[in-house]
Amino acid sequence: MEFLSVFLALQGLETRRRALRASIAAAPQKVKAEQDRFHREQAAYVEESSRRQEHDAKRLALEEKITQLAERLKKDKERMTGVQNNVEYQALLREIDHAEREKSDCESKLLAVLQSLEESGVALAKYQSGFDSATLEHETNLHAIAAETAQFEKDLAQLEADRAAIAAELPHEHIHLYEKLAGSRAGLVVVAVQAGCCGGCHVKLRPAILSQLRHGGELMRCDSCSRILYLPERLAPSAAKAEG
Numbered sequence: 650m651e652f653l654s655v656f657l658a659l660q661g662l663e664t665r666r667r668a669l670r671a672s673i674a675a676a677p678q679k680v681k682a683e684q685d686r687f688h689r690e691q692a693a694y695v696e697e698s699s700r701r702q703e704h705d706a707k708r709l710a711l712e713e714k715i716t717q718l719a720e721r722l723k724k725d726k727e728r729m730t731g732v733q734n735n736v737e738y739q740a741l742l743r744e745i746d747h748a749e750r751e752k753s754d755c756e757s758k759l760l761a762v763l764q765s766l767e768e769s770g771v772a773l774a775k776y777q778s779g780f781d782s783a784t785l786e787h788e789t790n791l792h793a794i795a796a797e798t799a800q801f802e803k804d805l806a807q808l809e810a811d812r813a814a815i816a817a818e819l820p821h822e823h824i825h826l827y828e829k830l831a832g833s834r835a836g837l838v839v840v841a842v843q844a845g846c847c848g849g850c851h852v853k854l855r856p857a858i859l860s861q862l863r864h865g866g867e868l869m870r871c872d873s874c875s876r877i878l879y880l881p882e883r884l885a886p887s888a889a890k891a892e893g
């Protein structure tokens with residue numbers, strides 16, 4: 650019966666052992682996710698800055714154009730007084746009309762660009778004020794992942810030491826069998842017999858196996874899934890005795 654309680658003790662540690670290993674294995678992904686998140690945030694800032702520069706260049710070009718058109722209109726209107734004939738007068742009127750339309754078009758475009766600049770300015774101010782705190786947050790997040798992983802590693806090392814101390818009570822071939830089954834049976838190695846069936850795969854057990862289990866002392870395994878079997882009713886009194 651001794652080997653069985655050692656197996657059960659090992660199995661009791663198995664869930665935590667697997668969880669710790671999975672958490673440690675997931676650490677590089679966590680770091681990458683955090684870095685990606687931070688880089689996306691920075692890229693958004695750079696994109697917004699270049700958008701603002703584009704808008705600003707458009708604003709300058711439009712303002713320049715509007716000034717030129719205003720000057721031209723002023724000159725054209727001055728020329729009106731010196732017009733000699735009707736043909737010249739009509740031509741000048743058309744020119745003024747054309748320039749006025751063009752100026753008005755530029756002014757509406759300028760309004761739209763100023764609107765975009767204002768929006769872009771608000772967005773950038775938000776990024777800029779949050780930039781230092783975002784960098785700090787990123788560093789804090791990376792530290793937290795590293796600290797958490799270090800703790801998982803420490804816990805796992807302790808758990809492995811505990812396991813080794815427990816496993817030391819088993820003969821080598823039993824340890825080997827346990828490790829092999831733990832790997833292939835997702836950590837569920839030792840199972841109770843339930844109503845004559847294997848508690849792992851639920852296949853009905855042969856009467857000879859059940860009888861040997863009742864007799865006790867031998868390591869019995871399920872023919873179907875190879876897990877190590879025990880009768881709960883045989884385990885219970887000894888566990889009670891050990892506690893008392």
Ligand SMILES: [Zn+2]
Nearest residue numbers: 847850871874
């Ligand atoms: Zn089975």
